[in-house]
Structure formats: structure tokens, C-alpha cells
Amino acid sequence: MTPHNAFLEIRNLTAFYGDFQALFGIDLTMDEGDTMAVIGANGAGKSTMLRTLTGLLPSKGQNIRFAGAAIAGQPAHLIHKAGIAMVPEGRRLFPSLTVEENLSIGASGKRKGPWSLAAIYELFPDLHDRRHHGGTALSGGQQQMVAIGRALMSNPRLLLCDEISLGLSPKVIKDIYTAVPLIRARGTSMLVIEQDIAQAMAVATRVICLQEGRVSLSGRPEDLSRAEITRAYFGFEADEPDTNEPAREML
Amino acid sequence: MTTAPLTRRKAPVSLIAIFVTIVLLAAAPFWASRGTLNMLMEALAFLALAQMWNLLAGYTGLISVGQQAWVGLGGYLFFALAMFSGLPLLIALPVAALLSGLIAFPIGWIAFRLQGAYFAIGTWVIAEVFRLIAAQFSALGGGSGISLSIDVVKSLATSRGARDMVMYYIAFGLGIGSVMIVWLMLRSKWGLAFTAIRDSEPASESIGIRIRRVKFMVYVATAASTALTGGFIFLQKLRITPDAAFSVNEWSAFIIFIVVIGGIGSIEGPILGVILFFTLRSFAADWGSWYLITLGALAIGVMLVDRQGMWSILKSRGVPVLFKTTRWFEP
Amino acid sequence: MEWVNVLIQGVLLGGLYALFAAGLSLMFGVMRFVNIAHGDFIVLAAYLMLSFVTFMGWHPALGIVAVVLVMGTIGYLGQRILLNRVLGKDILPPILVTFGLSIILQNGMMEVFSADSRRVSSGALDVASISLPGDLAIGAMPLLMFVVALGVLAGLHVLFFHTALGRLLRATSDDAEMVPLMGGNKAHVFALATMIASGVVAVAGIMLAMKTNFDPSAGPSRLLFAFEAVIIGGLGSLWGTLAGGVVLGVAQVVGAQIDAGFQILAGHLVFLLILVVRPQGLFARMKG
Numbered sequence: 001m002t003p004h005n006a007f008l009e010i011r012n013l014t015a016f017y018g019d020f021q022a023l024f025g026i027d028l029t030m031d032e033g034d035t036m037a038v039i040g041a042n043g044a045g046k047s048t049m050l051r052t053l054t055g056l057l058p059s060k061g062q063n064i065r066f067a068g069a070a071i072a073g074q075p076a077h078l079i080h081k082a083g084i085a086m087v088p089e090g091r092r093l094f095p096s097l098t099v100e101e102n103l104s105i106g107a108s109g110k111r112k113g114p115w116s117l118a119a120i121y122e123l124f125p126d127l128h129d130r131r132h133h134g135g136t137a138l139s140g141g142q143q144q145m146v147a148i149g150r151a152l153m154s155n156p157r158l159l160l161c162d163e164i165s166l167g168l169s170p171k172v173i174k175d176i177y178t179a180v181p182l183i184r185a186r187g188t189s190m191l192v193i194e195q196d197i198a199q200a201m202a203v204a205t206r207v208i209c210l211q212e213g214r215v216s217l218s219g220r221p222e223d224l225s226r227a228e229i230t231r232a233y234f235g236f237e238a239d240e241p242d243t244n245e246p247a248r249e250m251l
Numbered sequence: 252m253t254t255a256p257l258t259r260r261k262a263p264v265s266l267i268a269i270f271v272t273i274v275l276l277a278a279a280p281f282w283a284s285r286g287t288l289n290m291l292m293e294a295l296a297f298l299a300l301a302q303m304w305n306l307l308a309g310y311t312g313l314i315s316v317g318q319q320a321w322v323g324l325g326g327y328l329f330f331a332l333a334m335f336s337g338l339p340l341l342i343a344l345p346v347a348a349l350l351s352g353l354i355a356f357p358i359g360w361i362a363f364r365l366q367g368a369y370f371a372i373g374t375w376v377i378a379e380v381f382r383l384i385a386a387q388f389s390a391l392g393g394g395s396g397i398s399l400s401i402d403v404v405k406s407l408a409t410s411r412g413a414r415d416m417v418m419y420y421i422a423f424g425l426g427i428g429s430v431m432i433v434w435l436m437l438r439s440k441w442g443l444a445f446t447a448i449r450d451s452e453p454a455s456e457s458i459g460i461r462i463r464r465v466k467f468m469v470y471v472a473t474a475a476s477t478a479l480t481g482g483f484i485f486l487q488k489l490r491i492t493p494d495a496a497f498s499v500n501e502w503s504a505f506i507i508f509i510v511v512i513g514g515i516g517s518i519e520g521p522i523l524g525v526i527l528f529f530t531l532r533s534f535a536a537d538w539g540s541w542y543l544i545t546l547g548a549l550a551i552g553v554m555l556v557d558r559q560g561m562w563s564i565l566k567s568r569g570v571p572v573l574f575k576t577t578r579w580f581e582p
Numbered sequence: 583m584e585w586v587n588v589l590i591q592g593v594l595l596g597g598l599y600a601l602f603a604a605g606l607s608l609m610f611g612v613m614r615f616v617n618i619a620h621g622d623f624i625v626l627a628a629y630l631m632l633s634f635v636t637f638m639g640w641h642p643a644l645g646i647v648a649v650v651l652v653m654g655t656i657g658y659l660g661q662r663i664l665l666n667r668v669l670g671k672d673i674l675p676p677i678l679v680t681f682g683l684s685i686i687l688q689n690g691m692m693e694v695f696s697a698d699s700r701r702v703s704s705g706a707l708d709v710a711s712i713s714l715p716g717d718l719a720i721g722a723m724p725l726l727m728f729v730v731a732l733g734v735l736a737g738l739h740v741l742f743f744h745t746a747l748g749r750l751l752r753a754t755s756d757d758a759e760m761v762p763l764m765g766g767n768k769a770h771v772f773a774l775a776t777m778i779a780s781g782v783v784a785v786a787g788i789m790l791a792m793k794t795n796f797d798p799s800a801g802p803s804r805l806l807f808a809f810e811a812v813i814i815g816g817l818g819s820l821w822g823t824l825a826g827g828v829v830l831g832v833a834q835v836v837g838a839q840i841d842a843g844f845q846i847l848a849g850h851l852v853f854l855l856i857l858v859v860r861p862q863g864l865f866a867r868m869k870g
């Protein structure tokens with residue numbers, strides 16, 4: 001057994017949708033205070049990994065340890081209680097709840113900690129003015145802020161974010177990512193899925209890349225070369241890696 | 252999954268079993284007592300109703316709790332035609348079914364505005380409407396119902412033995428015919444559409460199956476054949492009342508329990524269900540309400556243990572499939 | 583003036599139907615689940631009231647509290663133990679299980695209470711009426727029922743829109759899969775929804791017991807009235823349910839005025855008519 005108790009430790013994680021296997025033995029270790037970025041092409045299994053971690057997808061006999069306890073196979077609401085919250089893919093706000101209700105409902109688990117409605121409004125001042133609006137009567141960026149705030153309201157020790165920049169303009173993405181260091185400063189570790197590799201590299205202290213349900217690369221951002229990442233991401237050596245790069249930056 | 256060749260595979264045991272059963276049933280008037288014959292008639296009529304409900308619910312996912320609408324309508328139209336139109340009984344029966352099929356178009360159009368479980372209750376409301384309307388027709392006896400006059404019955408055949416024979420072969424045609432028609436249908440290109448709908452509606456939509464239309468046509472077709480069986484059932488009973496004709500217990504609860512306990516979504520399931528139902532009934536004749544309570548509990552048990560019913564349990568124990576419907580894949 | 587009287591009667595009857603409908607609507611709203619045994623549970627509550635008050639001689643107030651508690655407990659446990667197991671994408675298992683329950687309840691009540699029709703007398707209240715100017719008279723009992731229905735709906739409104747549980751129930755209605763990610767135990771939330779719905783069913787059953795004769799087979803037609811009120815009002819709308827109940831009540835009373843045998847049929851026909859011209863109901867908030 002490992003001598004030191006890691007914050008989050010996943011061993012040989014597999015996941016299935018019916019007969020279809022989406023994950024093939026993922027290993028991952030994360031320390032408290034880390035911001036881990038998960039990158040990978042569409043369909044690589046990134047969201048599936050988070051869904052298994054939160055208990056939304058059943059995981060039988062897997063070994064997932066979080067803060068010293070085995071959480072695999074536990075019902076999702078207990079995993080949430082243990083301190084893992086998620087900002088799901090596509091935000092999934094509750095349309096018939098107001099902004100403030102959407103935020104408050106995140107606190108259903110009643111964990112104590114630094115986050116409260118006031119703290120969220122301080123983090124995202126835009127939301128305060130619109131707190132009585134319908135949750136889905138906001139811009140995409142504001143909705144994303146509500147989704148992040150809703151997850152924070154449970155005072156998680158680990159915050160999982162699934163593509164929080166998807167479909168947003170560069171300026172809004174920048175706004176949202178300025179929140180990341182502030183969240184980290186309050187003692188929340190983060191695991192973020194990010195398609196935008198440059199963005200991922202900028203915020204992360206550690207990076208892993210998934211490819212077809214397997215970990216194809218992991219390390220510290222500063223130790224990884226662009227060629228390595230490209231290979232891990234696409235599964236082959238790009239002929240002219242530079243033709244991809246500028247295109248992404250133009251977006 | 253293993254791919255099987257497109258040609259029919261030999262299934263000697265099951266084919267022989269089917270053949271022997273059909274021959275035995277066809278010869279029943281020559282070996283069975285009058286009581287047995289009556290029981291067989293009832294069982295064959297229930298089999299026809301069960302196959303139709305199974306086609307609707309098991310293959311197109313339309314769960315109806317209102318098929319008694321068509322049993323009763325078939326019965327009433329048949330009685331009306333037999334008494335007032337002067338049509339021979341054997342013609343009046345299919346005409347009543349055909350008329351019911353026509354009525355199923357506008358009725359289905361209304362029912363299809365509801366989905367899922369609401370469709371189920373909606374069909375029940377429609378059956379109630381039919382019942383209440385039937386009770387308003389004083390020419391047909393109003394709320395207390397009406398009997399077929401003896402002259403009309405005699406037009407079928409003068410001797411009682413001959414009448415029994417004719418009735419039995421109608422029941423035989425309904426029961427065996429329903430199995431064969433469903434079987435042929437499932438082996439045709441319709442069958443592929445049904446299976447696709449059953450497995451995944453969005454996927455079948457994307458491969459170009461017009462789900463709504465297929466479902467609608469199946470609804471109309473099962474309405475007509477349910478009405479045909481209904482006409483026969485009341486010909487056998489010789490008397491019809493609104494409460495008996497549109498009984499939710501008799502024509503929905505029993506039928507649904509038969510299909511579900513036997514095995515929904517297979518041809519064998521309803522057959523097995525009918526056999527179980529009549530066996531249990533012969534033991535439980537004096538159980539009263541407990542018989543119904545047992546059936547309800549069995550149906551709940553099936554849903555909790557294995558949604559596919561007894562047939563699926565037998566199949567997993569190695570009982571061979573009797574009616575092969577899969578053309579390309581063997582699950 | 584006679585027609586005004588008829589109209590008032592219909593509206594008051596609609597209150598009872600709204601009570602029938604509220605439980606059904608609540609369960610569908612939160613769990614997308616339709617309880618075919620809904621009407622039989624209403625009748626069960628009526629028999630409980632009869633047992634407590636008439637057979638055991640309890641004070642009616644105590645009887646009411648007991649019926650609500652018993653029904654709520656049955657609802658919570660039934661959802662946790664039985665119904666949660668069959669909820670899912672496939673609509674067949676819940677329909678079948680509740681259809682089976684319906685048959686079991688009807689025949690079980692037949693065994694216990696016989697097929698005789700019963701009624702819980704509320705003494706002088708049964709015949710009392712309030713006279714209004716212009717030959718109008720309102721029965722005290724129907725009026726009381728209407729007021730109770732309004733009270734129950736208002737209570738549900740407060741629960742839904744002003745409590746943390748209500749917020750959770752609305753969120754579950756929007757997207758049940760997300761509820762565990764908010765720290766909610768879905769099985770428990772569903773069971774609470776059924777418990778509340780069963781409490782409303784209890785009140786509906788008590789009203790039924792005091793208003794008319796009932797017997798073990800009275801359930802299905804109550805289910806159909808409840809269902810019609812829900813669809814007429816529009817799925818998922820609490821106050822729409824009241825409107826649906828009133829439309830149905832008025833249709834039935836007017837039908838009865840035309841011909842005694844026409845009462846129930848008129849209600850069904852108005853329901854079908856609305857289904858044709860406005861399938862989403864009068865105040866739809868939710869898709870079926």
C-alpha cells in the first residue's frame with residue numbers, strides 16, 4: 001500500500017456505457033492544493049472520468065480514495081458530502097429556479113466552509129444584480145458563473161470543472177479564469193477539463209492527457225514539450241505542429 | 252452477437268412442436284368435451300387479444316389500458332349489424348371489425364396527443380366514453396344490455412353441435428391467426444422497424460423510420476383485430492352489456508397480466524401467459540378476489556425481477572425459441 | 583338563476599377534482615411518474631377515515647390527522663421500497679406496477695370492507711346550506727370542500743416556492759440527474775414527493791368519504807377525473823390544476839342538468855375536446 005495518503009488517488013479506473021467501454025484503467029494521483037488540467041480530444045473519456053468520480057456513473061470494485069477514504073461505489077450524494085463538487089458539462093442549471101435559488105441549492109449538503117452567497121457575489125459581481133432572474137435567462141458566461149458558484153456553495157475540497165470555457169468568447173473565458181486563482185486561494189483544489197490547451201497549461205500545476213480512455217501523458221506543464229502534448233492528444237506525430245497552433249490562437 | 256446467415260435455420264424441434272399443437276387444436280372438436288371446447292375457445296380468444304396488446308406495447312411501446320374500447324365496440328357493432336342489417340353473422344363479424352378500424356383513425360388521432368403513461372390513461376378515458384355512449388343506445392338495450400335473438404343465432408347453424416363447431420373454428424382462426432400474423436409481420440420489413448423502435452426510438456428515427464406513422468398504423472390494426480375478437484367473444488356469450496363489453500378488468504387487466512407475466516416483446520410470452528392464466532384459474536376458481544390479487548402481485552414481481560417475464564427466464568434456462576423472428580442477428 | 587346555481591355547483595365540485603388531481607400532478611412533475619393506482623389510494627384513504635371515525639369512533643379531527651399520517655407513511659415507504667426500483671426511461675414497469683397495485687388495492691378493500699357502498703356522515707353539515715340573495719343556495723359541504731382545496735393548493739404553493747424542500751423538488755423536476763450533485767439523495771427526495779402527494783391524496787379521500795357514497799371499485803373513475811383535470815389545466819401547473827378541476831366540474835354538472843346519465847360523459851367529452859383544440863392544456867408549464 002502507498003505509505004502517504006494522497007488527496008485523490010485513482011487506480012485502474014474503468015467505465016462502461018452498457019457494453020461500451022469508455023475508460024481502460026486510468027491511474028491518477030493529486031495532492032491537495034493542486035490544480036490539475038485534463039486535456040484530450042473529443043470522446044477521449046474526460047467527462048466520463050468525472051462522472052465516475054462523482055458517482056453519477058456506477059463504478060464497481062474500483063479503487064478511488066479521496067481524503068483518506070474509499071469513495072468508489074458510494075452513492076453520488078455521499079461523495080458530494082465528502083467534499084467533491086462538479087460543474088457539469090453544459091452547465092445544467094435548473095431553469096425553473098432563479099439565480100439565487102440555483103446557488104442556494106448547491107448548499108443542500110450543508111458542508112461548512114468559506115463559501116456563501118455573499119462570497120459568490122463577491123467573486124462574480126455580475127450575478128448579484130441578476131440574482132432574481134431565471135437561472136437560464138442569462139448570458140452563457142453568466143450561466144457558467146452560476147454553475148461554478150453553485151458547485152462552490154457546497155464548500156468542496158475538490159472542485160471538478162467540465163469545459164467551463166465551452167462556447168464562450170475569449171474575453172468571457174478570461175473573466176472566468178481569473179476566478180480560478182481566487183478559488184484556489186480559499187483552499188479548494190481543482191480538476192479542470194479544458195479543450196483549450198494553452199489555457200489549461202496556464203492555470204494548471206499538473207496536466208494529464210487522455211486518449212481513447214487511457215492516460216497518454218501526465219506531468220507538470222513546464223516539463224512538457226509541445227511535440228509530446230500533440231502526440232498524446234492526437235495519438236500521432238503532427239507533421240507540422242505549427243499549423244495547428246496559430247489556428248487555435250486565432251479563435 | 253454472432254451473425255447468422257440470412258437463410259432460415261432449421262429448427263426441427265420447435266417446428267414439430269408448433270405443428271403438433273396446431274393439429275391437436277384443429278382436431279379439438281373431435282376429441283374435446285363440450286366444457287373443454289368452451290375453455291379452449293375462451294383461451295384462443297384471449298390469446299388473440301394478448302398477441303394484439305403485445306404487438307402494441309411490446310413492439311411499438313404504446314401502452315394502452317383501454318383496449319376494452321375495441322373489444323366492446325367490436326361486440327356492439329357486431330350485435331347491431333347482426334340484429335338490424337340482416338347481414339349473415341359470418342359477414343357481420345369482419346364488417347364490425349372493419350368499421351372499428353375506421354373509427355380507430357379519429358380516435359387514435361386524439362389519443363396520440365398524449366404520450367407515455369398519459370397515453371395509457373387517455374385510452375382508458377376513451378374506453379369509458381364508449382361505454383357511456385353504448386349505455387345511451389336504447390335500441391341496444393341501454394345500460395342493461397341486449398341478447399342475440401335465437402333466430403339470429405340459429406342462422407349460424409341449426410344444430411347446437413354444428414354451431415359449436417363453427418364457433419370453435421372462428422376461435423381457432425383468431426388465436427392461431429393472431430400468432431401467425433404477428434410472426435409474419437415481425438419477419439417482414441415491418442419487423443425490423445418494430446425492433447428498431449423497441450431498441451431505440453431516436454436511432455430508428457435517424458435511419459428514416461417514420462415512427463409516428465408506424466405506431467399509428469399498428470394502433471389502428473390492433474384496434475380492428477381486437478374488435479374482431481370482441482365480436483366473436485360476444486357472439487359466444489350471446490349477450491352484451493356495456494359493463495361487460497368495456498370491462499377494464501377483463502379486457503385490459505387480464506390481458507396485460509397475461510402478456511407481462513408470460514413475457515412481453517416475444518411471441519411465446521403471450522402463449523405462455525395464456526396457458527398460465529387458464530391453469531391458475533382452474534385452481535383458483537373459488538379464490539374470489541384473491542385470484543386477482545395474486546395476478547397483480549405476480550405482475551409486480553415480474554417487473555421487479557425480470558421485465559421480460561417467464562419466457563425470458565425459460566429462454567435463459569436453454570428452452571429453444573419457437574418463433575424465430577431475427578433475420579440477421581442472434582442476441 | 584338556475585344556471586347560476588348550476589355553475590356554482592360545478593365550480594365547487596371542481597375544487598374536489600383539483601384535490602384529486604394535485605397529488606397526481608405533483609408526482610408526475612417531480613418524477614415523471616404516473617400512478618395508475620392514484621384513485622384507489624384516494625378510496626383507501628376514504629376507507630381509513632371510515633374505519634377510524636365510524637368503526638373506531640374517533641373524533642373526526644383525530645381521524646383526519648391519522649389518515650394523513652398513515653397515507654404519508656405508506657407513500658414514503660412505498661416509493662422507497664417499491665416504486666424507486668422501477669423508475670427509469672422505460673415507462674412500462676411503473677405503469678404495470680401501479681396497475682398491479684390498483685388491482686390489489688381494489689380487491690383487497692373488497693375482501694376487507696365488502697362491496698357495499700359506504701359514506702362517512704358529517705352530521706348537520708351534510709344538509710346545511712347558505713342562502714344568497716336571488717334564490718341562490720350554496721351547500722355548506724361543497725363550499726367547505728372548495729375552501730379546503732384552496733387551502734391545500736395554497737399550502738403546496740408555499741411549500742414549493744418558499745421552502746428549501748420545495749426548491750429541491752422543483753430542481754428535481756427540472757433535472758433529477760443533477761440532484762445528487764447538489765448533495766440531495768434522490769431516493770429520499772422522490773419518497774418525500776410521494777409522501778406529500780399521499781398527504782394530499784389523504785385529504786382528497788377524506789373529502790370523498792364525506793361527500794358521496796364510495797365502494798372498493800370507486801378508484802378508477804377518480805383517477806380519470808384527476809387525470810383529466812391535470813391535462814386540462816396543463817402539465818406541471820399547480821393553479822392550472824384548479825382551473826382544470828373547475829372546467830371538469832362545471833362540464834359534469836351542466837351535463838347532469840341536460841340528462842342524468844350524461845354527467846360523467848359530458849366531463850369526458852369536454853376533456854377530449856380540450857385535448858383536440860389545446861393539447862398542451864390551459865396553463866402548461868411543462869412538456870409531457
Ligand SMILES: Nc1ncnc2c1ncn2[C@@H]1O[C@H](COP(=O)(O)OP(=O)(O)OP(=O)(O)O)[C@@H](O)[C@H]1O
Pocket residue numbers: 017020022040041042043044045046047048049089
Ligand atoms: N451516455 C452515453 N452512452 C453511451 N456512450 C457514451 C455516453 N456518453 C459518452 N459516451 C461515449 O464514451 C466515450 C467518452 O465520452 P466522454 O463524454 O467522456 O468524452 P469527452 O472526452 O468528455 O469528450 P468531449 O470533449 O466531446 O466532451 C465517447 O466515445 C462517447 O461516445
Ligand SMILES: [Mg+2]
Pocket residue numbers: 046047048089162
Ligand atoms: Mg466531455
